Every structure is written in structure tokens, then in C-alpha cells.
Amino acid sequence: MFSQFFVARRKMQFGARNNVQQLRNDIQKFEIFLSSVTSPLYQFPPNLTGTMSILQIGLCASLDEVNLDRLKTKNIYKTTDFVSKDPEEISHSTGVPYKDAVAIRKFILAQKSALPVKGNIFYKNAVESTTIISTGLNSVDKLLDGGLYTGEVTEICGGIAAGKTQLCLNVSASVIKQDCQTAVFIDTGTSFSARRLAQMLPSTSKLEETLARIHLYTAYDIYDVFNILESVRVHLKTPSDKDFYSRLRLLVLDNVASVVYPFLGGGAFAENQGLLCSLGHMLKSLAVDFSIAVLITNNTVGGERGMPAASLGRFWSSVHHVRLLLGDKDGTEAERTVTVLKNCRGETRCSMDVCILTDGPLQ
Amino acid sequence: MANKETGLQFLARLGTRPHVSGIEADVFGSGPQCKDVIEIYGEEGTGKSEFLSHLIVQCILPEAWSSIDLGGRGASVIFIDTEYKFSILRLVSLMEKQVLQKLADCGKEFRLDASQIEVFIEECLERLYIVRCSSSEELVITLHSLEGVICNDPNISLVMIDSISAFYWLDRSLGGDSIPAQEANLKLTVEALTKLVNTYNLVLFATKSAVYKKKSQDSVGFDRGSGVYDMSNTGCGRNCLSEDLDLLHAEFMCKPWQRFVSHRLILVKDTGNQASDAGNQTFVIGGDCVKGNQRFKVTQAGFKLVDE
Numbered sequence: 001m002f003s004q005f006f007v008a009r010r011k012m013q014f015g016a017r018n019n020v021q022q023l024r025n026d027i028q029k030f031e032i033f034l035s036s037v038t039s040p041l042y043q044f045p046p047n048l049t050g051t052m053s054i055l056q057i058g059l060c061a062s063l064d065e066v067n068l069d070r071l072k073t074k075n076i077y078k079t080t081d082f083v084s085k086d087p088e089e090i091s092h093s094t095g096v097p098y099k100d101a102v103a104i105r106k107f108i109l110a111q112k113s114a115l116p117v118k119g120n121i122f123y124k125n126a127v128e129s130t131t132i133i134s135t136g137l138n139s140v141d142k143l144l145d146g147g148l149y150t151g152e153v154t155e156i157c158g159g160i161a162a163g164k165t166q167l168c169l170n171v172s173a174s175v176i177k178q179d180c181q182t183a184v185f186i187d188t189g190t191s192f193s194a195r196r197l198a199q200m201l202p203s204t205s206k207l208e209e210t211l212a213r214i215h216l217y218t219a220y221d222i223y224d225v226f227n228i229l230e231s232v233r234v235h236l237k238t239p240s241d242k243d244f245y246s247r248l249r250l251l252v253l254d255n256v257a258s259v260v261y262p263f264l265g266g267g268a269f270a271e272n273q274g275l276l277c278s279l280g281h282m283l284k285s286l287a288v289d290f291s292i293a294v295l296i297t298n299n300t301v302g303g304e305r306g307m308p309a310a311s312l313g314r315f316w317s318s319v320h321h322v323r324l325l326l327g328d329k330d331g332t333e334a335e336r337t338v339t340v341l342k343n344c345r346g347e348t349r350c351s352m353d354v355c356i357l358t359d360g361p362l363q
Numbered sequence: 364m365a366n367k368e369t370g371l372q373f374l375a376r377l378g379t380r381p382h383v384s385g386i387e388a389d390v391f392g393s394g395p396q397c398k399d400v401i402e403i404y405g406e407e408g409t410g411k412s413e414f415l416s417h418l419i420v421q422c423i424l425p426e427a428w429s430s431i432d433l434g435g436r437g438a439s440v441i442f443i444d445t446e447y448k449f450s451i452l453r454l455v456s457l458m459e460k461q462v463l464q465k466l467a468d469c470g471k472e473f474r475l476d477a478s479q480i481e482v483f484i485e486e487c488l489e490r491l492y493i494v495r496c497s498s499s500e501e502l503v504i505t506l507h508s509l510e511g512v513i514c515n516d517p518n519i520s521l522v523m524i525d526s527i528s529a530f531y532w533l534d535r536s537l538g539g540d541s542i543p544a545q546e547a548n549l550k551l552t553v554e555a556l557t558k559l560v561n562t563y564n565l566v567l568f569a570t571k572s573a574v575y576k577k578k579s580q581d582s583v584g585f586d587r588g589s590g591v592y593d594m595s596n597t598g599c600g601r602n603c604l605s606e607d608l609d610l611l612h613a614e615f616m617c618k619p620w621q622r623f624v625s626h627r628l629i630l631v632k633d634t635g636n637q638a639s640d641a642g643n644q645t646f647v648i649g650g651d652c653v654k655g656n657q658r659f660k661v662t663q664a665g666f667k668l669v670d671e
Contacts, residue, residue, distance in 0.1 A: 053500040080503045084551045113508040114496050116441065119423075119451065119488030126451045274536025281533075284447040285497060315532060317407040318572055321448065342408050345453060 053079045053112070060107035062100040070094040079108050126151070129291040133181075133249060135167070136174030136200070139352035143340055144322065148293040150249060152344070153283055153319060157298040157310040158326030163336050163354075164297040165191045167326065168252045171295060173200035175250045176213040183214045183250040186228055188258045192216055215244065222259045222275060229282045236290045250293050251286065257299040257311050264312070273315055280319035296320070310341075317342075326354075371514050376562055380520040381438035383566055386421040389668055390628070392653035397520075397564040400556075400623055401651075402527075404571045404612055405630035410646050410661050411570040412448060414630070415523055417666035418568065420457050422521055423490040428483060429475070433465050439490040439518040441509060445502065445529035447495060454491075458484050460664040490518065499530040499548035506555035513563050522559065526570040527552075531615065546617040553619040569624075575613040604656045608649035626651040633658060645669060 055077060057068055074094045076082050082090070087101035117125075132146040141147045148154050148171065158164045168185075169192075175183045185192055194211060201210055219225045235245045260279075263272055287294040298316075303309025310316070310323065317323075323342040329335040336354045368376070384394055395401060405411050419442065424435025442449065462480055492512065496502040513519050530548070538545030560567050608629040614621060629650035649656035658669045 078500075080500050080548060080551050083504050083507045084554060108504060109508040112501065113505040114494050114501055116492040116494045116509065116512055119454075119491030119493060120485045122491075122493050123451045123455060123485070123488055130452065268536075270532060270535040273532035277530070277532045277536075281447075281497065288447045288495075314407065314576070315574070318446065344412075344448065344450060 062103040067096045070096050133293045134174050136170045143352050150291045150293045151288050152321040153287050153294045154322045155296050155320040156324045157300050162326040168254050169197050181249045182247045186217045186253045188219050253296045255297045375514040378517050383436050390652050395566045399625050400567045401626045402624045403628045406573040409630040413661050414666050416454050423487045438520040440521040441492045443494045443524045445496050457665045503551045522567050524569040528571045549617050574615050577613050
């Protein structure tokens with residue numbers, strides 16, 4: 001599949017390089033430099049900072065110190081700058097031998113660009129890797145045409161005490177009660193309760209074994225969330241805790257708004273939106289690259305015409321594939337209404353009622 | 364210095380590619396012509412990606428199959444997905460519905476079984492290339508490497524990018540305070556696209572999400588006396604069909620991109636009175652639309668213009 005392709009290509013290139021250690025040192029030095037000049041509030045996950053796009057010695061055989069200095073005299077520091085110029089022009093203006101310029105260009109294009117995949121292969125992969133995860137509630141499953149789809153990000157928004165965490169726990173319970181599936185729960189507001197989760201599991205299941213299929217992480221700010229998502233990604237790529245991660249089907253992030261609010265609204269609007277962009281990107285790429293269903297919860301704020309709208313702004317509305325609104329049902333204590341606000345795959349604005357009981361699963 | 368090119372590049376440049384004019388005539392008229400760059404602008408959830416999927420279906424289906432007139436163009440499409448939102452399952456379902464619809468329209472007593480249609484759809488999917496980019500640097504480098512793909516396949520006549528504004532905030536925050544640094548990657552993207560579109564006579568569609576919103580024209584008045592919001596002005600009165608949608612467009616991209624775009628389509632959610640029913644949400648497409656603003660719906664069969 002796509003990510004395997006990428007990893008294999010990288011391995012191939014790594015084998016051909018002779019001074020890998022020096023390359024690692026260079027990258028480390030640059031990252032230390034970068035972290036020292038930018039203030040901690042604006043640090044981004046390393047794979048998104050663009051440090052990988054700097055031309056460095058050892059990137060490929062033809063890019064030695066001499067050539068690198070020649071390129072620097074003409075202000076060509078980044079791979080993007082190099083690739084945008086014709087190799088003949090580069091050779092003419094910087095004195096780098098034409099053969100070397102062509103070789104470096106080929107190398108960059110082979111290593112740094114994304115591979116196009118033909119539609120039929122893409123389709124086959126999608127069919128094989130997409131599973132539908134039941135939410136545990138028949139009514140919501142009907143709304144979502146089967147349930148949560150892997151490869152998609154679903155967002156549940158609702159007011160305070162609307163039942164978002166309850167719904168997340170219900171979905172987690174329905175995932176882990178099957179032994180071929182595991183789940184990761186990232187809790188930002190210490191609202192996870194193993195006891196409540198146990199109440200939602202069928203009474204016949206072996207409790208300890210079932211609960212071992214969910215891993216709980218606590219995050220107190222957005223950098224914790226980034227670290228956790230990054231470590232999940234690393235685990236998924238390398239076969240360390242293979243038993244758990246090869247069966248991972250669900251990732252829950254409850255509640256996104258509580259880690260975003262501390263920095264949103266501060267002075268640097270562009271930087272804050274950039275962080276939101278990185279977070280959205282990490283969630284989407286985890287869902288798509290590893291066929292996981294990502295479930296996030298969000299708060300609501302008063303929107304246009306008095307209707308509740310999801311918080312975190314306009315940019316965040318482009319991150320999810322499906323958005324559900326959990327609202328009160330006319331003041332009744334235990335009942336809630338689930339409305340579909342946005343659906344990439346089907347109809348919007350339909351709603352169903354859900355009942356939250358004190359013990360036992362939701363209905 | 365003369366520009367060198369290989370024989371393959373020469374043929375790829377001068378050879379003819381399948382034309383895509385005539386698709387969706389109500390929107391494009393006789394276009395889209397070669398070297399057209401069409402920007403599709405709209406807020407979240409207004410149907411931009413749906414519209415692109417609809418266009419893909421029209422392009423990759425052939426003109427006819429088993430003597431059924433399908434009305435496609437048989438052209439190959441490169442789809443660059445920066446938002447990780449492209450759903451191939453949805454595309455296949457749209458194609459199936461289109462084929463079945465044309466079959467029913469034909470009226471002939473054809474009994475094609477599901478496996479034949481499946482094989483046919485997989486053949487059509489070979490005309491689609493999907494590329495996923497995760498950063499603006501990767502986008503620039505990918506566009507340069509796509510030149511090789513375009514050279515080798517003389518059937519490619521359409522490039523779609525969904526969306527071109529996906530990395531806007533990331534680039535802005537990484538660029539710091541200097542605007543040239545923020546826009547550097549976007550400028551290089553536009554350069555690469557210009558080269559591809561002009562050298563190989565392609566058509567480019569790009570979606571752009573509404574990052575900034577112009578101040579809304581409707582006002583919600585709060586009546587202090589009774590403590591009630593005065594809803595009479597909002598939404599219901601605004602008739603999107605007669606509105607000039609160009610006014611809703613707020614530009615935020617760099618100047619090279621603005622010069623590059625030849626046409627702009629604007630999509631909005633229709634806030635007319637019937638819009639609040641479940642499943643009945645209508646949208647309006649306007650801007651450089653040939654027949655003026657038109658209403659459309661997104662049904663199970665995809666994008667569909669609604670006649671008044």
C-alpha cells in the first residue's frame with residue numbers, strides 16, 4: 001500500500017548512502033538549532049517543519065560539500081528551489097557539473113515526491129482495508145450508513161454534559177468486545193472511566209482480557225497530543241507492539257477543544273491556525289494511511305441565528321469527514337438527539353434519538 | 364540557450380489529448396478549453412469535492428460501451444488530494460449509478476450483470492491517477508515528477524487539485540513575518556503548474572476553501588425589549604439565485620495564482636426557505652457560470668442541477 005511503498009523506498013535509499021551517520025548528525029544539529037531559535041509555543045512536529053526539505057551533504061552521492069557550496073552561492077538552499085530550476089540552468093549559473101545536477105534532481109524527485117496510484121489499485125486497497133465500525137447504537141449506525149468507517153475522521157460536537165464522552169465510551173466498548181480489534185483512547189479531560197466502560201460491555205465477556213484491548217493516554221496540552229499521535233504512528237509503522245497495533249481500528253480523542261482553547265485566541269493568529277492545521281493533518285493521515293477510524297469530540301458555541309455551531313473555527317470544519325451534533329431532546333433527562341451536520345458520504349440533517357442510561361450501554 | 368527535450372516530450376507536447384469540452388454544458392458552455400484554469404471556491408460543505416467527483420466520472424467514462432451511449436470523454440485525469448478527503452468508494456458508486464442510469468435511458472433490453480459492470484468500472488479507473496500530498500514542499504516536488512507521468516500517458520488531459528488552499532495556514536505560520544517566505548512554496552507550485560498546463564495543453568481544476576469570509580450581508584437584530592432575536596432579515600429573504608456571488612469571494616492567495624486563474628466558480632449553500640428539510644439541502648453555483656447562477660443538489664447519484 002501507499003505507506004509501505006514509501007517506507008520501502010526510503011530503506012532502498014538509505015542502503016546506498018555511505019555517510020549515514022553524518023547525515024543523522026547534520027539533521028540533529030539543525031533541529032537543535034531550530035528549537036533554540038523558535039519559542040516553545042510555536043514548535044511543530046518535526047516531520048512537518050520542513051527540515052527535511054533542506055539540501056544537505058550526503059542526501060545523495062552527487063551532493064558533496066563542493067557542490068553544496070556552489071549551490072549556496074546562488075541561494076539554492078532547499079530541495080524545492082533546486083527542483084524548480086532546470087538542471088542546465090543550475091549547472092550554468094553555479095558551476096555544478098551537469099551530470100551531478102541531473103543526478104541530484106532525479107534523486108530528489110524519486111525520494112521526496114508522492115507516488116501517483118492508479119484508480120483501480122487504489123480502489124482495491126480501499127475495499128480491502130475499509131471496515132465499518134458499529135457505534136453500538138442501532139439508530140446512530142443507521143444514520144451513518146453502517147457506522148464509523150475506517151479511513152475517516154468523525155467528529156461529535158455537543159454542549160457541556162451532552163454525552164459526548166459516553167458516546168465515545170460506547171463506541172470503544174463495541175470495538176473492544178471483538179477480539180480482533182483494539183482501540184486507543186486519548187483523554188484530555190480525565191473523563192475516561194474504566195468502570196463505565198465495563199458497564200457497557202456485555203456481561204459475558206472476560207473483563208480483564210477485553211479491557212486490555214484498549215490503551216489509554218492522558219494529554220494535558222496540544223504538544224502531548226502531538227507526541228502521542230506521533231508515537232502511535234511510529235508503533236503502527238514498526239512492528240514493536242505488533243499484537244496490539246496490527247489490530248488497531250479506533251482512535252478516540254476526547255476532547256479536542258480543551259487542548260486547543262489555551263492557545264486559540266491569543267495574539268498570533270497565523271501560528272495558532274498552523275498548529276490546528278498540523279493537528280488536523282496528523283489525525284487525517286493516521287486515519288487514511290493506517291485504515292483507522294478516528295473519533296474526536298468538540299464543544300459547541302452559539303452560531304448563526306442562535307443555532308449551536310461547533311467550536312474551533314472555520315478551518316477545523318474542513319478536517320472531519322462526518323460531523324454529528326449531540327443535543328438535548330426537549331429537556332428530558334436521559335434522552336439526546338443525534339443530528340448529522342455534515343456527511344461526506346450521505347445525507348445531512350437527519351437525526352435520531354439516543355437514550356443514555358445510568359448503567360449499561362446506550363440505546 | 365535552446366530548450367532541449369526528448370523525443371517523447373516532443374510528441375507529448377504536440378500530440379493531441381482527448382478534449383473535455385462539453386461536459387456539464389450548463390455550467391461550462393462549450394468549455395472547458397485547453398489551458399483553462401478553473402478555480403472552484405466555496406465554504407465548507409458546499410459541494411466542491413462532490414462537483415470534482417462528478418466531473419471525474421464524466422471524464423473517465425468512455426463515449427460508449429457495449430453500444431450504450433455513456434456520454435463520457437475517455438480522458439485520463441490526475442487527481443491531487445491535499446486534504447486526504449478523496450473517497451474512491453463514493454466515486455465508484457457514482458460511476459455505477461451513471462452507467463445504470465444510461466442503461467435505463469437507452470431503453471434497450473440489456474441485461475448486464477453486476478460482474479460485467481464491475482470489470483468495466485475497473486477499466487475506467489485505470490484512467491485515474493490519485494496522488495496524496497502532505498505538505499506544500501511535497502506538492503512542489505510532486506508536480507515536477509508528474510511531468511514524467513504526463514509525458515508517458517497521452518490520454519491525460521485533466522489535472523485536479525483538491526484543495527490548493529490546504530496548506531495556507533501552515534505555510535503562513537512557518538514563513539514567519541516575511542510574506543515572500545510565506546508564499547514561496549505557493550509561487551513555486553504555480554510555476555510548476557503553469558509549465559505543465561501550458562506545455563501539455565491540460566485543463567486544471569482547483570478547489571479553494573473560503574479561508575476568510577466577507578462580512579455577511581444579513582443582520583441579526585436583537586430586540587432588547589422582548590429579548591428576542593429578530594430573524595426576519597436573515598437567510599430566508601436572501602435569494603441566492605439572483606445574488607452576485609462574486610462578491611462573496613475573498614482573495615487570499617498570492618498574486619501569481621490570481622493571474623494564473625482564468626475562470627472562477629463560486630458555490631454557496633442555499634439559504635432559501637426549503638433548505639431546512641432533511642436531505643433537501645440545495646446549493647447554488649455561480650461566478651463564471653455560463654448560464655448564470657444555478658441551483659443544484661447533491662443526491663445519492665451525485666451533483667445534479669435542479670431545474671426551477
